[in-house]
Amino acid sequence: MGISRRKFIGCLGALALGQAAGVPGTAKGAAGKEFSGWPDSLGVLHDITKCIGCRQCESACHRVNNLPAPETAFDDLSVLDQKRRTDADVFTVVNRFDSDRPVFVKTQCNHCLEPACASACFVKAFEKTPEGAVVYDESLCVGCRYCMVACPFNIPAYEYHKALDPRVTKCTLCHPLLKEGKRPGCVDACPAGALISGKRDELIAYAWQRIQTFPERYVSHVYGEHEMGGTSWLYLSGQPFSRMGMREDLGTKSAPELTAGPLSAVPIVVGLWPVLLTGVYAISKRKEKIAAQEKQAAVEQAVVQSRKQAQDQLETLRKKWEQEKQSAINFEVKKALEEAAAKDPEPSQTKEDE
Amino acid sequence: MTDNGGQTVRKLWTPFNVIVGIILAVGGVLTLMRFTQGIGAVTNLDNNNPWGVWIGFDLLCGVALAAGGYVTSAACYIFGLKRYHSAVRPAILTAFLGYALVVLALHYDVGRPWRLPYPIFVSQGTSSLLFEVGLCVFLYLTVLFIEFTPAAFEWLGLKKIRAVVVKLTLILTIFGVVLSTLHQSSLGALFMIAPSKLHPLWYSNYLPVYFFISSMFAGMSMVIFESTLAHRYLSRHMDDTHHRQAFGVAMGFAKAAAFVMVGYLSVKLVGIAIDGHWQYLTTGWGMWYLVEVIGCVALPAVLFAMGVREKNLKFVRWAAAWTVFGIVLNRLNISMIAFNYHLPSDQRYFPSIMEIGTSVFIVTLGIVIYRFVTTRMPVLHEHPDYPAH
Numbered sequence: 001m002g003i004s005r006r007k008f009i010g011c012l013g014a015l016a017l018g019q020a021a022g023v024p025g026t027a028k029g030a031a032g033k034e035f036s037g038w039p040d041s042l043g044v045l046h047d048i049t050k051c052i053g054c055r056q057c058e059s060a061c062h063r064v065n066n067l068p069a070p071e072t073a074f075d076d077l078s079v080l081d082q083k084r085r086t087d088a089d090v091f092t093v094v095n096r097f098d099s100d101r102p103v104f105v106k107t108q109c110n111h112c113l114e115p116a117c118a119s120a121c122f123v124k125a126f127e128k129t130p131e132g133a134v135v136y137d138e139s140l141c142v143g144c145r146y147c148m149v150a151c152p153f154n155i156p157a158y159e160y161h162k163a164l165d166p167r168v169t170k171c172t173l174c175h176p177l178l179k180e181g182k183r184p185g186c187v188d189a190c191p192a193g194a195l196i197s198g199k200r201d202e203l204i205a206y207a208w209q210r211i212q213t214f215p216e217r218y219v220s221h222v223y224g225e226h227e228m229g230g231t232s233w234l235y236l237s238g239q240p241f242s243r244m245g246m247r248e249d250l251g252t253k254s255a256p257e258l259t260a261g262p263l264s265a266v267p268i269v270v271g272l273w274p275v276l277l278t279g280v281y282a283i284s285k286r287k288e289k290i291a292a293q294e295k296q297a298a299v300e301q302a303v304v305q306s307r308k309q310a311q312d313q314l315e316t317l318r319k320k321w322e323q324e325k326q327s328a329i330n331f332e333v334k335k336a337l338e339e340a341a342a343k344d345p346e347p348s349q350t351k352e353d354e
Numbered sequence: 355m356t357d358n359g360g361q362t363v364r365k366l367w368t369p370f371n372v373i374v375g376i377i378l379a380v381g382g383v384l385t386l387m388r389f390t391q392g393i394g395a396v397t398n399l400d401n402n403n404p405w406g407v408w409i410g411f412d413l414l415c416g417v418a419l420a421a422g423g424y425v426t427s428a429a430c431y432i433f434g435l436k437r438y439h440s441a442v443r444p445a446i447l448t449a450f451l452g453y454a455l456v457v458l459a460l461h462y463d464v465g466r467p468w469r470l471p472y473p474i475f476v477s478q479g480t481s482s483l484l485f486e487v488g489l490c491v492f493l494y495l496t497v498l499f500i501e502f503t504p505a506a507f508e509w510l511g512l513k514k515i516r517a518v519v520v521k522l523t524l525i526l527t528i529f530g531v532v533l534s535t536l537h538q539s540s541l542g543a544l545f546m547i548a549p550s551k552l553h554p555l556w557y558s559n560y561l562p563v564y565f566f567i568s569s570m571f572a573g574m575s576m577v578i579f580e581s582t583l584a585h586r587y588l589s590r591h592m593d594d595t596h597h598r599q600a601f602g603v604a605m606g607f608a609k610a611a612a613f614v615m616v617g618y619l620s621v622k623l624v625g626i627a628i629d630g631h632w633q634y635l636t637t638g639w640g641m642w643y644l645v646e647v648i649g650c651v652a653l654p655a656v657l658f659a660m661g662v663r664e665k666n667l668k669f670v671r672w673a674a675a676w677t678v679f680g681i682v683l684n685r686l687n688i689s690m691i692a693f694n695y696h697l698p699s700d701q702r703y704f705p706s707i708m709e710i711g712t713s714v715f716i717v718t719l720g721i722v723i724y725r726f727v728t729t730r731m732p733v734l735h736e737h738p739d740y741p742a743h
């Protein structure tokens with residue numbers, strides 16, 4: 001019993017420590033609060049006001065990533081009539097939003113500084129690299145799709161129709177090209193200058209400079225600077241982002257911050273529960289014992305009492321019996337005397353005579 | 355008392371067997387389709403809706419309704435309520451089967467099921483709440499398995515090893531409560547990472563607390579509900595102790611459930627007040643929320659209380675079934691109905707008939723195994739050689 005108890009506590013301890021170690025996190029993307037992004041990491045600035053909706057970036061993306069050709073060719077702009085999202089073999093899409101004049105927005109993974117997908121993945125299949133790209137390791141993925149639930153931008157897609165080796169797919173920010181010092185395929189292909197790549201810090205400074213220089217051209221908001229803790233992709237726009245389906249209610253809390261509370265409760269539960277429960281057990285055991293003792297005492301008392309009662313009864317019975325016996329004897333004696341007297345009255349008189 | 359099955363010649367073509375046979379056959383076909391053509395061939399899941407009934411019902415409801423295991427064993431062994439003793443074994447069995455089926459269902463849902471041990475043995479994503487769920491469910495399944503083995507050992511006549519396991523009861527029970535607290539609450543915390551997708555009436559920082567508290571009365575109601583069914587269909591396998599204690603167990607759990615449900619409602623109220631979400635209550639979503647909270651928690655709690663006061667078993671049983679329904683509704687709301695509430699209706703998820711069929715198949719499998727075990731092993735009755743320990 002002793003050994004197994006120690007073992008059991010050891011087990012719980014490992015659970016608590018494992019979790020506790022997970023809270024501060026490593027700087028690999030599934031990170032805790034302190035992590036404020038890799039220094040000098042790269043990003044892309046998408047100036048929505050400059051985009052002409054030519055779909056050249058989509059075409060380049062397919063080429064670079066060896067994706068299968070789409071059903072409608074890239075120069076067929078009729079697809080812009082419908083709203084599309086990223087898909088298993090489509091890492092980026094351009095959508096058109098009509099207001100006073102058409103506005104085009106490119107969508108892809110935003111490569112968050114503290115990615116929800118990486119924080120959510122229970123096998124660490126996602127990693128935020130120092131270059132800025134959030135990359136996915138197919139060899140670890142179990143396919144639980146919690147990353148898709150977690151991504152606030154609805155980016156990752158799943159290969160639902162593969163039976164044996166389905167993957168999560170999304171934009172890689174052309175991580176291999178970045179490592180060679182090259183630019184992402186889409187940025188290279190954009191003919192309108194709507195995509196600029198560079199160091200994220202510099203892009204933010206540049207974006208604000210643009211806003212200040214052309215205040216009538218832009219809304220005063222660099223999308224992605226703070227959204228969900230900040231993203232490597234940044235956006236400038238001439239009208240509120242929510243009009244183009246980009247959520248402005250995401251808040252600035254990063255994903256790890258959102259789940260830090262429940263994660264930090266783990267060591268508390270693991271530490272406190274066993275102690276409390278053992279206490280409760282001890283109390284209930286003791287209650288039981290006391291109850292048993294009381295019961296026994298009560299029984300004993302009852303026994304004593306009933307014994308005494310019995311004795312008393314016996315005593316009165318004896319007394320009564322004795323009384324009865326006595327009176328019977330008396331009666332008999334009296335009777336005998338009377339009989340004797342009746343039979344022979346003389347001797348008494350003789351005595352008197354003497 | 356022990357049923358050998360031999361003396362009563364079993365009829366093969368009973369309605370129960372026919373229906374079960376059909377469901378199992380259909381399930382077999384669906385299984386084949388799922389593993390040869392992929393998840394997409396049998397489900398309506400898509401990129402915006404990555405989780406459907408297999409998670410919302412099979413995982414979330416399965417785990418919540420299997421909470422009877424830890425609730426009952428804690429009541430009996432930790433809180434010393436010996437009158438619950440005859441309810442422990444059926445509850446542990448249900449819990450074990452429940453969790454085993456949850457794991458089975460996950461094999462259908464995840465893309466590469468053979469990698470399910472990865473989070474524990476290959477690459478630990480400790481920042482993920484799903485990791486915590488996975489680890490705890492894995493450990494708890496082991497605990498439940500060990501907790502149930504005495505029944506199997508008694509059946510097989512292995513006295514020595516049974517005695518060893520019985521000695522561990524207290525430790526296993528405490529371990530079970532700790533693990534249950536963790537994963538029941540983490541299942542709720544899973545959704546805390548997506549505040550932008552879950553409707554504000556359901557999203558809360560208290561999600562883990564809600565899930566844990568509701569798992570308690572879910573477990574109690576499930577024990578009552580299950581014993582209702584067992585009394586109806588498996589009565590001949592029960593012994594006198596079980597029959598004698600059943601009424602007390604139902605009343606005791608009904609009373610406890612009513613209290614816990616009131617507590618749950620108060621925490622929910624606090625949650626709404628803190629987030630200042632009163633204004634949503636007058637919207638359509640608010641109505642739906644009230645249906646869940648008033649209609650499926652507050653009202654059954656009242657029915658429980660009435661049943662206890664009048665010592666009316668019928669009330670208690672109906673209240674239990676109602677509460678179980680309420681728990682299912684709550685879990686489905688959070689995982690599917692109020693999730694992605696902002697998407698246009700043509701992008702919302704509705705399960706395919708094949709997805710539902712797979713879930714029905716898995717539940718049926720559970721019922722068949724439960725029946726198999728309870729008609730053979732000493733679960734609903736004590737083994738004559740081993741009176742209450």
Ligand code: SF4
Pocket residue numbers: 108109110111112115116117118134150151152153154155156170
């Ligand atoms: S946008 Fe989504 S997929 Fe891309 S890094 Fe952020 S959370 Fe991950």
Ligand code: SF4
Pocket residue numbers: 120121122123124125126140141142143144145146147148168
């Ligand atoms: S689907 Fe794969 S990458 Fe996404 S969370 Fe699950 S294991 Fe991680």
